[in-house]
Amino acid sequence: MHSQSASLAPLYRRRVFQSSEKVDCHAQVARELSAHDLYWKGDAVDTVLFKATIRQLQVFMLKYGAEVVVRPKLFEGFVLVHMTLSGVAEIEADGQKVRIPQGRTAIIAPKRNVRLWWQAGSEQLILKVPHALFGEIGACHGSNIAMPSLLLLQPQLATHWEYLMQSLLGVLELSETGGNHALWIDHFERGAAQFLWSQLPATLAGAEPETAATACSSSKFNRLEALEKYIHERLCAPLTLADLARAAGVSVRGLNALCHQHHGVAPMDLLRNTRLDAARQRLLVQAQANITDTAFEFGFAHLGRFSAYYRQRFGELPRQTKAARH
Known part of the structure; x- marks a missing residue:
């Protein structure tokens, strides 16, 4: 557990796999997240993946162990929100590049190409958001969304984002208590997506790509x-x-x-x-x-x-x- 991150206990109870075999790790992550090419820069492989499906959103915690370079295929129908829990990550998308130190978060929506580098031992919290959810929010505001290829959230927003992630993971516990909580869970999912939508630069809110x-x-x-x-x-x-x-x-x-x-x-x-x-x-x-x-x-x-x-x-x-x- 990292003091600067949201409480991940509900997520850590949902482990998908843990492996030290490179081929197995590659196949498992591709199956859960996205098809990609994976280049290992060391042999200290200790990969672990946790996954929580809420309703429209999915939350992952991924650690490779070794230093890696990942080249995903273009995302189809979703955007990734990437928060570094420990270590450092670096992302390049469509000619832009950001470094994501511990506690920082980036929105990734490449149009042409994307490359990710993760420091050895780093841990990444990843939120998978369908385009459809952003589309619903844009429709409510009467505008289309031209999602930037890469956007690093301002550091002063870290606490707010952690609170939203904690709320999302908290509703996982709610869903296990029985009862019809669908509308309440939808509220939290839309709140997280609305927050991300609100951070898009003003020039992108209605402009054509x-x-x-x-x-x-x-x-x-x-x-x-x-x-x-x-x-x-x-x-x-x-x-x-x-x-x-x-x-x-x-x-x-x-x-x-x-x-x-x-x-x-x-x-x-x-x-x-x-x-x-x-x-x-x-x-x-x-x-x-x-x-x-x-x-x-x-x-x-x-x-x-x-x-x-x-x-x-x-x-x-x-x-x-x-x-x-x-």
Whole structure:
């Protein structure tokens, strides 16, 4: 149980399977969630899946154990709402990318392609929402929905979303007491979907797909691409917040909003995380890589702080990464 997440006790009583066999894990998850390609980046497989079906909604808790990359087929008739309970996840959909740290939530509705990366040991709470339910809510408001491919909910909404998820899971207990609670359960399901619908950007509430929404997404993607390219080309250089804002072509305030929306972190944290990722890749790929030299090469002048940041991001020390490689 995680203090920052909703109470999951009703869900944890509904285990679908637990396995350490890669082929079995892949087949079971595909059967319950969506067809997908699955790439394992380690052998520490300890996959467990819990599932609760309410009425129209389904709630899952999924942990793979090992680090994985998942490439689902396009969703047919549903949207996924993805909340990280522990660890870190990263999602790319239709040219947009967000990092989802512990406690954050994203809405995923890809139109062309989607890729998910999960840190080893991470646990994800997933809500499966049918398009039909969003359609009912849109009809009540007199507008059609153009669902964004990827939307990271603002951090200040975390408590509200956890409360809604707890309410949804709570009605599972209600359904087991007997009686006709269908209308009451429908109320909770519509409440969760209504909350998600209310978070869609105003330009998307009635716009046609590929018009205002596409222009907005394209502009943001271009700025993100420029920022990420600038960072990757200067992994060792001393960079300031103003440098990053100029590279993205936005104000410092705009840069903060852009990074929080698409990566879930502040700009300087994104810079540090990118450098940490590059350092980890060096330690994994090059057997003779020296930890001190690697830290300096990627902009970390203080070895102790580098190790602390590294452990916070990857759950292990740099020397443990090197040891595991051998």
